[in-house]
Amino acid sequence: MIERIAELCIHRRKAVVAVLAALTLVLSWFALRIEVRTVFEDMLPSQHEYVKTHERFKDTFGGSNMVTIMFEVKEGDIFQKAFLDKVRTVTLGLREVSAVNPYQITSLASKKLKEVQASTDGIATTPLMWPDLPANAEQMAALKEAVLRNPLVYGPYVSRDLQATLITVDFIDRDVDYTKVFEEVRALVAKVDDDSVRIRIVGDPILYGWVNHYVPETINLVAAALAVTLSMLFVLLRTWRGVLLPLLAGVVSAIWALGICHLLGIHFEPLVIVVAMLITSRAVSHSVQIVNRFDDELENIAKGAESARHAAKVALADLFRPGMLGVIADAACMAVVALSPIPMLQKLTVLSVVWVSTLTISAVILTPVMLSFIRKPHGTVHGVDLAPLLRKVLDFAVWMATSRFRFAVIGCSVVVMAVSGWYAFNLKIGDANPGSPILWPEAAYNEDSAAINARFQGADRMFVVVGADGQQDFVKKSEVLTAMNRFQRFLEAQPEIGGSVSIADVLPVVSRTLREGNPRYQELGDSQATNGSLMAVLDSVSEPGDMDRFVDSTYANGAVTLMFRDRKGETIRTAVARVKEFIAANPLETGSWQLAGGLIGVMAAVNEVILSGQIEAVALALLVLVVICTVVYRSTVAGMLFMVPVIISNTLTFSFMAWKGIGMNINTVPVAALGIGLGVDYAFYIADRVKEEIAAGSSPEKAIYMALHSAGMGVVVTASVLIVSTLLWWASSLRFQAEMGLLMAIWLGISAMSALFVMPSVIYVFRPEFIFGKKERPVLAGATPGLQAD
Template sequence: MIERIAEFCIRRRAWVAGVILSLTLILSWFALHIEVRTVFEDMLPSRHEYVQTHEKFKDTFGGSNMVTIMFEVEEGDIFQTAVLDKVRTVTLGLREVSAVNQYQITSLASKKLKEVRASTAGIESRPLMWPDLPVDAEAMAELKRSVLRNPMVYGPYVSKDLQATLVTVDFIDQQVDYSKVFHEVRALIAKVDDGSVKIRVVGDPILYGWVNHYLPETIQLVLAALAVTLVMLFVLLRTWRGVSLPLLAGVVSAIWALGICRLLGIHFEPLVIVVAMLITSRAVSHSVQIVNRFDDEIELLPPGSDTSRIAARVALADLFRPGMLGVIADAACMAVVALSPIPMLQKLTVLSVVWVSTLTVSAVILTPVLLSFIRKPHGMAHPINCLPVLRKVLDLAVVVSLSRARYAVLGVSLLVVVSAGLYSLNLKIGDANPGSPILWPEAQYNQDSAAINARFEGVDRMFVVLGDDSRPDLIKGNEALQAMNSFQRFIEAQPEVGGSASIADVLPQVNSSLREGNPRYLELGDSGSLNGSLMAMLDSVSEPGDISRFADDHYANGAVTLMFRDRQGETIRTAVARIKEFIASHPLSEGQWHLAGGLIGVMAAVNEIILSSQIEAIALALLVLAVLCTIVYRSTTAGMLFMVPVIISNMLTFAFMTWKGIGMNINTVPVAALGIGLGVDYAFYIADRVKEEIAIGSSPEHAIRQALHSSGMGVIVTASVLILATLLWWASSLRFQAEMGLLMAIWLSVSAFSALFVMPSLIYVCRPRFIFGERGQAAATITQPTSFQPA
C-alpha cells in the first residue's frame, strides 16, 4: 500500500502539488484572520464545584479579574491633597474603562468605604472621602483619624505605616478584553503619574496584558529562530532544497492549521506560541529526514532525467511509515489533553491535533513530491562541508551500539531514568514560585506584586460562601456570624493568608459606635438578638450596594474573603485543606459552606483538575503510543520498545522542571503532553531503517551502521539545528516562553541521544522479532566483530 501511495504521488506529482498549493492559498486567507487573544472563561473547568460557586456569586462578592492599584509615597503619609487627588482621579476614571464592573470599584475616594457613627441624633454611615477631597488641614486630619479607627480600611486599604493606599476594581468576565483593559488602565495611570507618587498595578488583566504587550518581541524571536534554522540547514545540508523545503513544510502546516481553526471558530492563545514552535519543529524534522534520504539515494543513482523522481519515490516509500507514525503519535498524545474539562486545553488540543495532522501533507507528501521536480540534484550550493564532523558522532554511536559499551549505555540510562523519576515526584502542581511564572522575577509586574504584598494583606483573593438560598436573613443569625468569625481566625493562622473580611468584621464597628467608640465592645454581640439588632441598624443606614461585598440582597448568603500573599500551588492546596478541615469540625444546623470563588478559588479548581488528571493523562498517552506502535508493527514488543525513549526524555524533562521550579499548570500541561510524542519521533526513523536493511538481507551490524549513518544523520542535523533555534527563546521577556524554549531544547537533546545511542543498543541486545523477523535468532549467533570500520 505504501509503495502504491508513493508511486501515485510521484506519478501525479503536478496534480498533487497543485492541489496542496491551491488549498494553501485558500486557507491562508482564513489564517490571516484568526483571532489572537486570551479568553478568561476558557481557563475555567465549568463543572468543578469551585467554579460553579465562583460563577454564581462573582457579581456580588467579586470575580477573578480584579485589578489592584497601589499609590505609595516615600516620605510622609498619603494624607496629602496631591496624593489623594490622584487616587480620586483614577477611581473616577476607572468607570470609563472597558468591561469594568462599576459596583466593584473600591478606594478611599469611592462611596463604598464608610464609617459608622452613633450620636444622640442616631446612627449614621458616611463615606470617608466622597464625593470631594478634604477642604482644609482639619478635614484632612479628621479623615486620617477616621481611617485609623476603622479596621476595615486601616490595613486592607491604607497600609499600617500610612504610606500607601489601594484602589481595587473588578471586571466583567464575559466582556473583559485583557489587551484593551491593560492599555486603558495604563493610560489612566499615566495621566496622574508625575513621579511624586509610586504607582503599582497588578491583576490578571494586567498580567495577560503584558503577555500581549510582548507579542511583537515574540514575533521577532520567532523570526530569529527561523533565520537560525535556515542558515544552519544551508550550512549543514549544502543545498537550497535542504533550506527551502523544510521551510515550506513549516509554513504550509502553519497556514493549514490556523486556517482550519479559524473555520472552526477557535482563537489563538498568545502563550501557546511555544506549542506552535514545537509542532513546526516537527515539520522541519520530518522534511529534513526526507531530504536527507533523497540525498542518500541520489549518491547511489547515476545522473539521468529520472534520477530525482526515482530518489523521491524511494524516500517517500521508505519514510512514509515512520513519518506517519510520528505524526499520528504526536497527534494522539496531544489529543489526550482534550479529556481535561478545561475549555482552553480542549481548544488548544484541537489546534495542536489539526496542526500536527497537517504535517502529513506539508512534510511527508509535499516534500518528496517537490524533490521529484529537481533537475540537477547532484550539485552543492557551497564548498563548506560540516558533515564529516557529524559523522564522527555517528561513528561513535556505531561503536557504542555494537560493542560492550552498549551495556554501559543501557545501564546508565536506566539509573538516570530511575533517579530522575524519583526526583520528579517533587514536581509542583500549580505555580511553584511567588509572583507570576509567566514573567521573570525582576519584571515590573512581579516587582509590583511583591511590593503590594509587603504592605498589604495580599493581592489575590478567594471568597468562601456561607448560606442557603432558601433561607433569607440566614446571615443575620448568630450561628452564621459566629461561624464566620471563627473561620476567619482559623484560616488566618496560615502565614500565606494575609487577612480576611466578612460581615462579621463590620458589626463590631457598629457595636463599638453605639457605645461611644469603646474598644471593649469591638466584637460581635453575645446573643442572636443583639447581633440581629446590630445588623438591622447597619442595614438602616446603608445604601444599595454598601453590603454587597459581604452579603447578598436577601442576606441568604454571606462571603468570607481571604487575601493571599502568593498563588503558589502548595499555598492554595494548604488553604483548601484547612477550609475543609474547619467545615468538617464545625457542623452547622442551618446553611452550608460553598467553596470557593475569586481568582484563588478558580486556580484551586484548575490545580485540582491537573493534579487528578496529570498522572492518568501521561499514562494514557503512553498507552496510546504503545497501542499505535503495536498496530503499525503488529508486535507488542514494538509498543514496549518505543516507550523507552519516551520515558527517558519525559523523566529527565520533569526532573528539570522540578529543579528549575517550573510548576505543572494550565500553560505547561500542553507542552508536556506534546513532548511524549516528541520523545519518540527520532527513534521511529532509526528503528525503521534497521528493519528495512534487515529485510534486504543485511547483517544486524551492517543494518545498525547504515541506519545510524542515514537516518541518524537526519536526526543529528535536525536536532542540532532545532536545539540552537529553541535556545534563542531564553532571550524572551516572558519567563514562560524562555523556560519552555529551554525545555524543548532538553527534550530534543535527550530524544536525539536516545535515538542515536540507546535505541540501537537496545535493538542490538534485544533483537526484537518485528525488526529482525526469524533472522533475529540466527543473527544472535553471529560472531561479533571486535572493531568496526566507520561507514
C-alpha cells in the first residue's frame, strides 16, 4: 500500500502540487484572519464547584479580573492634597475604562469607603473623601483621623505607615479585553505619574496585557529562530533543498492549521506560540529526514533525468511509515489533553491536533514530491563539509551499541529513569514561585506585586460564601456571624494570607459607633435581633451597592474575602485544605459553606483539575503510544520498546522542571503532553531503518551502522539545529516562553541521545522479533524434512 501511495504521489506530482497549492492559498486567507487574544472564561473548568460558586456570586462579592493600583508617596504621608488629587483623578477615570464594573471601584476617593457616625440626630455614614478633596489642613487632619479609626480602611486600603493607598477595580469577565484594559489603565495612570509618587499596578488584566504587549518581541524571536534554523540547515546539508523544503513544510503546516482553526471558530492564545514552535520543529524534523534519505539514495543510483524521481519515491516509501507514526503519536498524545474540562486546553488540543496532522501533507508527502522536480540533484552549494565530523559522532554511537559497552548504556539508562522518575514527584502543581511565572522576577509586574503584598494584606483574593438559599436574613444569625469571625481568625493564621474581611468585621464598628465610640462595645451582637438591628441601621444609611461586597440583597448569603500575598500552588492548596478543615470541625445547624470565588478560587479549581488529571493524562498518553506502536508493527514488544526513549526524556524533563521550580499549570500542561510524543519521534526513524536493513539481508551490526549513518544523520542535524534555535527563546521578556524554549531544547536533546545511543543498544541486545523477524528453529539430523524437533 505504501509503495502504491509513493508511486501515485510521484507519478501525479504536478496534480498533487497544484491541489496542495490551491488549498494552501485558500486557507491562507482564513489563517490571516485568526484572532490572537486571551479569553478569561476559557481558562475556567466550568463544572467545578469552585467555579460555579464564583460564577454565581462574582457580580456581588467580586470577580477574578480585579486590578489593584497602589499609590506610594516618596516623602511624608499620603495626606497631601496633590497626592490625593492623583488618587481621585484615577478613581474617577476608571469609570471610563472598557468593561469596568462601576460598582466595584473602591478607594479613598470613592463612595465605597465610609465612616459611620452617630449623634443626637441619629446615625449616618459619610464617604471619607468624596466628592471633594479636603479643602484645608483641618479637613485633612480630620480625614487622617477618620482613616486611623476605621479598621476597614486602615490596613486594607491605607498602609500602616500611611505612605501608600490602594485603588481596587473589578471588570466584567465576559466583556473584558485584556489588551484594551491594559492600555487604557496605563494611559490613565501615566497622566498623574510624576516624580512625587510611585504607582504600581497588578491584576490578571494587566498580566495578560503584558503578554500581548510582548507579542511584537515574540514575533522577532520567531523570525530569529527561523533565521538560525535555515542558516544551520544551509551549512549542514549544503543544498538549497535542505533549507527551503523544511521551511516550506513549516509554513504550509502553519497556514493549514491556522486556517482550519479559524473556520472552526478557535482563536490563537499568545502563550501557545511555544506549542506552535514545537509542532513546527516536528515539520522541520520530518522534512529533513526525507531530504537526508533522498540524498543518501542519490549516492546509490546513476545520474540522470530520472534519478531525482526515483530517489524521491524511495524516500517517500521508506519514510512514510515512521513519518506517519510520528505524526499520529504526536497528535494522539496531545489529544489526551482534551479530556481536561478546561475550555482553553480543549481548544488548544484541537489546534495542536490539526496542526500536527497537517504534517502528513506538508512534510511526509509534499517534501518528497517537491524533491522529484529537482533536475541537478547531485551538486552542493558550498565547500564547507561538516559531514565527516558528524559521522564520527555516529561511528561512536555504532561502537557503543555493538560493543560490550551496550550493557553499560542500558544499565545507566535504567538508573537514570529510576532516579529522575523518583525526583520528578517533586514537580509542583500550580505556580511554584511568588509573583507570576509568566514574567521574570525582575519584571515590573512582579516587582509591583511584591511591593503591594509587602505593604498591604495581599493583592489576590478568594471569597468563601456562607448562606442558605431561600432563608432570608440567614446571615443575621448570631451563630453564623460568630462562625464567620472564627473562620477568619483561623484562616489568617496562614502566613500567606495577609487578612480577611466580612460583615462580621463591619457590625462591631457600628456597635461601637452607636455607643459614642467606646471600644468596649466593638463586638458582635449576642442575638439575631441585635445583629439584625445593627445591619438595619447600616443598611438605612448606605447607598445601593455599598453592602454588596459583604452580603447579598436578602442577607441569605454572606462572603468572607481572604487576601493572599502570593498565588503559589502550595499556598492555594494549603488554604483550601484549611477551609475544609474548619468547615468539617465547625458544622452549621443550617446553611452551608461554599468554596470558592475570586482569582484564587478559580486558580484553586484549575490546580485541582490539573492535579487530579495529570497523572491519568500522562498514563493515558503512554498507553495510547503503546497501542499505536503495537498496531502499526503488530507487536506488543514494539509498544514496550518505544516506551524507553519516552520515559527517559519525560522523567528527565519533569525532574528539571521540579529542580528549576517550573510548576505544572494551565500553560505548561500542553507542552508536557506534546513532549510525550516528541520523545519517541527520532526513535521511530532509527528502528524502522534497522528493520528495513534486516529485511534486505544485512547483519545486525551492518543494519545498525546503516540506520545510524542514514536516519541517525537526520537526527543529529535536526536535533542540533532545533536545540540551538529554541535556546534563542531564553532572550524572551516572558519567562514562560524562555523556560518552555529551554524545556524544548532539553526534550530534543534527550530524545536525540536516546535514539542514537540507547535505542540501538536495546535493539542489538534484545533483538525484538518485529525488527529481526522470527527465528527459524534448527532441524535435527535425520529428522523428516518439514518436522521440527521439540
